[in-house]
Amino acid sequence: MVEVMVDLTEYERRGDFDAPFELTRKHERVQKESERIREAVRCDVGPLTWEAYIAGEPCPGCGLPYRDEKPWEFKGTMYFTEEERIRYDAEEVRFRKVHGDCHAMRHSVSGSLTMHCGKCCPSPPLSPRQIENLGRILGAPKQPHELMRWRLRLYCGHVVEKQSHYTHKTLHSAFTGSTSCPECGLDPATIVDGEAIGLVEEPPGVAKRVPAKSPRRPTAARKPTRAELEAKVRELEAEIERLRGS
Incomplete structure (x- = not known):
C-alpha cells in the first residue's frame, strides 16, 4: 500500500482564477503549436x-x-x-x-x-510482448488516493476539473501543457490557468491532522450577523448547484 501525503504548496499554480479571462499572444502561439503537433500525428x-x-x-x-x-x-x-x-x-x-x-x-x-x-x-501494430511490457511498466490502475485533482482554465475559456497522478507536480508533467475540453470538445486545449486542489480521496487509514493550538481562555460564542448568515446561505446554494451539475 502506498502512503500518500501531499502538500499543495509544492504543486505549480498558474494564473489567477479570480482575474478576468484574457488570452495573450503567448497562449495563442502555444495553442497553434499544440494543434500543429496534434495534426502531425493524427491518422x-x-x-x-x-x-x-x-x-x-x-x-x-x-x-x-x-x-x-x-x-x-x-x-x-x-x-x-x-x-x-x-x-x-x-x-x-x-x-x-x-x-x-x-x-x-x-x-x-x-x-x-x-x-x-x-x-x-x-504505425505498425504493437506485438503481444510489447503490449505485455507496456502493461508491466504502466502497472496497476491508480487508486483514487493516488490521483490529484486539478482545476484548469482552458484556451476556450471553460473551467474544468482533471486528474493526474499525485507525483506530477507541474502542469506540463501532468497534462503536457494541454488537454481536451469536456465542455466544448476543443482538443487540444492549452491550459491557461491551473491549480492543484486536493486528492480524489484521502489515503486509507490516514486521518486529517489538526494542528495543535495553544490553550486559550474560553470566550463566549459570537452570534453571526444577518449579513453573514445570508452570505452563508448563498454559499450553500452555490455548492448545491455545483453538485447537481457534476
Whole structure:
C-alpha cells in the first residue's frame, strides 16, 4: 500500500482564477503549436492487426510494404556507399512527392528503408510482448488516493476539473501543457490557468491532522450577523448547484 501525503504548496499554480479571462499572444502561439503537433500525428486510417502485419500485408494507408524485401541498415549518411546513396535519395524524392504537403512526422520499420507518413499511414501494430511490457511498466490502475485533482482554465475559456497522478507536480508533467475540453470538445486545449486542489480521496487509514493550538481562555460564542448568515446561505446554494451539475 502506498502512503500518500501531499502538500499543495509544492504543486505549480498558474494564473489567477479570480482575474478576468484574457488570452495573450503567448497562449495563442502555444495553442497553434499544440494543434500543429496534434495534426502531425493524427491518422484516420485504422492500423493492421498483428496477425496481418506479420503475414506481410502492406500499409493500409499508402499500400507500400512496412518491411522491405531488400534489407536496409540505418547508419549515418556520410557512411553510405554509392548504391546506398542512390536508394536513399530515391526514397526521399518519392516521399516528398507524395507526402510533401502533409506536414507530418514520418516513420519506418527497423531494417527497411520505405518511409511512411504519420498523417496518411498508421504505425505498425504493437506485438503481444510489447503490449505485455507496456502493461508491466504502466502497472496497476491508480487508486483514487493516488490521483490529484486539478482545476484548469482552458484556451476556450471553460473551467474544468482533471486528474493526474499525485507525483506530477507541474502542469506540463501532468497534462503536457494541454488537454481536451469536456465542455466544448476543443482538443487540444492549452491550459491557461491551473491549480492543484486536493486528492480524489484521502489515503486509507490516514486521518486529517489538526494542528495543535495553544490553550486559550474560553470566550463566549459570537452570534453571526444577518449579513453573514445570508452570505452563508448563498454559499450553500452555490455548492448545491455545483453538485447537481457534476
